[in-house]
Amino acid sequence: MERSKKTGMPEDDFDKMPQPFRNTTVESVMAYMKAQFSYWTEDETACNFRRMLTLEQYRNPEMANLYQKVLASGPVNYIEDLFREMMLSGTWLEGSPRQMAVEFFAPFYLLLSMSDAASGKEEKEKVAVLFTTHLECFVETYAAKMP
Template identity: 50%
Template sequence: MADTKEKILHTALRLFARNGYEAASVSDIAGELGMTKGALYKHYKNKREIFNSIVERMYQVDAERAKTYEVPEETFAQSPSAYRQVAMDKIKIFIKAQFHFWTEDEFASNFRKMLILEQYRNPEIMELYQKCLLSGPVSYMEDVFREMMEQNVWSKSDPKQLALAFYAPFYLLLSMSDATSDKKEAAELLAAHIERFIDNNFPERCG
């Protein structure tokens, strides 16, 4: 039962990433799996429930990854102390790992592609796209940098501008990586950007 539910989720997401959420039907998903719609409905009552399960899975994985890399799992409003204690070395490792995750993990990559395809057709997915890949990460880094400045471990500056400068290459290289199967160069460019950014803004490294 669990294996079948997993296969449905992965297959549905693959179709959503290829054709878009709106265009892919339950019949398409069932056909791809070689099962009837009736058999699929025993596991998920409709396409919306499949979509909700995919989103829930991504949130769950995101929280688990944050915990693994010892960076804040929640927003600053939910857990301010986590932002006051995080180390830049942890953030650096986490950001590099996130790049590999979004480009190489099949589930994450297909999730991102689905959001890109549907963002202009579905306001809810546009909001999700912003939260996962644009305004969400920028706000996250803004909170990290602001708290580091408060702790005097980061050069004083505008935290939002710093967050934009830090995250923009990540997003650009993420998009560029879609055009090639070799993600190594993009990952190396990101690593170089992060090191240069820290050297330019981290007092302990600059001194």
């Protein structure tokens, strides 16, 4: 929620608060995803929580549900709702919001794993740059060009 507020993103699910999804800007999406990547790769508690959930999802159905909500289907659903509403507002190109959400989020999760495996700060920074490049390329491809 904290990163959502700071970047102008919706703080809850679409069903609970649809209006903020309709007013989301491309810049807000970019800022939010960069903040999320930093949080999940740099905050020690978040990193340990993510790693624990990754392991525990296979042992405990409650942890599997939490893993999905926090690191898999939850973020994909949130992004799908964003893209759908951005399409309706003309901010995003038309297409399948679900497919775009998967395409957008999959590198996020992959690069979290690459950051975990990085041997030092310099290598972690290279992974963060790669994520930023992914965001920029994605936006270049799907953001509606304003006249």
